Amino acid sequence: MANYDGIGIIGTGYAVPSQIRTNDDPIFDWLKQHPVPGQDLFKGYKERRVLSPGESVTELMVQAALVAIKDAGLNIGEIDALLGYDSVSEYLTPNGLAKVHQQLGLSPTTWIFPINDEYTNFNTGLLMANALVRAGQVRNALIVCGCNWTRYVSYHTPQSISAADGAGAAVVGEFRAPSQFTLVDAENSVYTEVYGCMYMQPDGIAPDAFDFQNNPEQIYTRPYFHITPTGQQAFVEFIEKEPPRLIHRLLERHGIRGADIALITHQASTVLMDAWASAIAPAQYLQTLETFANMTLASIPVNLAYFYREIKTEYLVLLGLGTELKTAALLLKRK
Numbered sequence: 001m002a003n004y005d006g007i008g009i010i011g012t013g014y015a016v017p018s019q020i021r022t023n024d025d026p027i028f029d030w031l032k033q034h035p036v037p038g039q040d041l042f043k044g045y046k047e048r049r050v051l052s053p054g055e056s057v058t059e060l061m062v063q064a065a066l067v068a069i070k071d072a073g074l075n076i077g078e079i080d081a082l083l084g085y086d087s088v089s090e091y092l093t094p095n096g097l098a099k100v101h102q103q104l105g106l107s108p109t110t111w112i113f114p115i116n117d118e119y120t121n122f123n124t125g126l127l128m129a130n131a132l133v134r135a136g137q138v139r140n141a142l143i144v145c146g147c148n149w150t151r152y153v154s155y156h157t158p159q160s161i162s163a164a165d166g167a168g169a170a171v172v173g174e175f176r177a178p179s180q181f182t183l184v185d186a187e188n189s190v191y192t193e194v195y196g197c198m199y200m201q202p203d204g205i206a207p208d209a210f211d212f213q214n215n216p217e218q219i220y221t222r223p224y225f226h227i228t229p230t231g232q233q234a235f236v237e238f239i240e241k242e243p244p245r246l247i248h249r250l251l252e253r254h255g256i257r258g259a260d261i262a263l264i265t266h267q268a269s270t271v272l273m274d275a276w277a278s279a280i281a282p283a284q285y286l287q288t289l290e291t292f293a294n295m296t297l298a299s300i301p302v303n304l305a306y307f308y309r310e311i312k313t314e315y316l317v318l319l320g321l322g323t324e325l326k327t328a329a330l331l332l333k334r335k
Contacts, residue, residue, distance in 0.1 A: 007133050008182035008335060009126075010140075011072025011171040012305035015063035016049040016292060021164075027155050038232040039158040044270030048164035048293035050150045057086055057148035058099045060167035065104055065144045068169035068305070072140070073176055076104060080138035081111040083125040084145045084169075087118055087297055088152045088200070088223065100144055111138070119266055120320035120328045121145045121297045122168070123186075127330070129172040130183045140173035147298040152200065154224045162268055164293035168301025181316055181332040187250040190326040191238045197231035198323040200224065234325055240272055243319055243327045244279035250317070250331050258282050261331075262311045265319040267292075267299045276319070283313050 021027070023046065031039065051057065061084075069079065082104075086096030095114040113128060115121045122145045129141035146167035153160040175182075202220035227235075243265075251257060263282035267273060267289045277285050286307040295302055300318050316332040 006174055007130065008172065008175055008180050008332070009170050010173045010176050010180055011068045011070070011074070012169065012301070012308045013064045013067025013069075013071055014166065014168040014302040014305040015060040015067070016166040016302070017051045017055060017060065019050045019052045021048045021050045021150070022046065028161065030156055031158070031161065034156070036156070036158055037229070038227065038235075039161070041232065041235055041271050042158050042161045042269045044273070044289045045162060045293045046290045048150070049166055051148055051165045056090075057146040057165065057167060058090075058096045058103065060165070061086060061096075061100045061144045061146035061169070062103045064146070064167040064169040064301075064305070065100065065142060068142065068144075068171050072171040072173065074140060074171065074173075076106060078140050079106055079110055079142045079171075081113065081129065081132055081141040082106060083113040083115060083129055083141060083143045085115050085117070085121040085297060086146050087121075088148060096146075097144070118323055119297045119299070120322045120326065122170075122301045123318055123320045123328050123330050126170070126172065126183065126318070127186060133172055133174075140171055142169065142171050143301070144169040145297045145301050147296045149225065149296050152222065152224050157225075157227070159225060159227055162294035164295050166292060166295040166298045166302050168298050168303075168305050170301055170304060175335050178335050180335055182335055183330060184333045185250060185253060185331045186329065187246050188326065188328045189242055189246050190324055191234065191242070192324055192326075194230055194234050194238075194325055197228045197234055197325065199226050201226070235272075238325055239321060239327070240275045243321070243329070244276055246327055247280055247317060247319065247329050250329055254331065256315060260313060261315040261317050262286055262313045263317050263319065264300055264303045264307070266321045267303070268294050268321070282317070284311065286310070
């Protein structure tokens with residue numbers, strides 16, 4: 001991928017709810033009394049930010065977007081494209097990104113690109129935004145990703161321990177400061193042989209749970225995130241081991257090492273993150289797992305905004321995971 005020095009991330013922002021859920025919250029009592037397989041995979045949290053009743057993830061997304069636009073030195077009328085995702089959206093379609101467009105007051109000519117790509121939505125959005133600006137299709141692209149997964153996990157499953165809410169945003173456009181980052185390269189690895197090992201959908205309560213055509217009156221649970229036994233196995237065999245291999249391939253192409261980069265990743269558990277830190281050995285590993293926990297698709301943009309001015313290295317790597325399964329990394333460099 002060619003390095004275009006004139007285009008990059010020119011503004012960032014994030015928003016998290018004010019309500020804090022700690023490890024002693026009663027919502028976790030069932031799991032403490034009934035240990036389940038896979039519980040040892042989710043570790044490292046002290047607090048999580050959680051939406052209160054009446055609050056919505058789109059509100060967080062709007063807040064994060066406004067901070068990013070201001071940080072970029074732009075006004076609303078200068079945003080030509082809106083990318084990202086609201087997960088889990090109010091409707092199956094349209095995605096709540098359209099509501100963000102409405103509440104920001106973006107122009108009717110501003111493109112909307114919902115990216116259904118959990119949890120690599122931000123990385124994919126950054127790739128697309130970068131291409132749109134470089135191609136001259138748009139001047140400034142806004143990427144916003146928001147998560148409300150505390151409402152879409154079962155608190156009888158181990159992954160619920162990690163769940164948190166938040167939203168992060170970034171603006172891609174023409175550089176305005178020498179400290180800003182440009183996209184240099186990307187690397188992707190997929191493992192779709194285990195498709196279906198992680199997914200979100202409701203469970204049917206009626207005996208013929210998924211025969212909607214013949215039984216339209218059947219009852220379903222709320223959609224929630226499932227990890228199958230195969231998914232728990234892939235957690236260790238693919239998710240823990242493949243990302244460092246992928247990052248080393250990416251860095252080797254440019255003659256750099258882990259010690260040359262700052263690293264921001266998907267933050268599901270210290271089980272993964274400690275293994276990645278050991279294998280990659282970055283100069284900085286920027287994460288908020290203890291306080292913000294697992295914000296799924298919002299973790300990378302939130303941490304990017306949270307730490308942007310604390311990045312000390314010339315290079316930055318953003319590492320994401322996807323439920324397909326896949327992992328994707330972006331290499332960025334200061335202008």
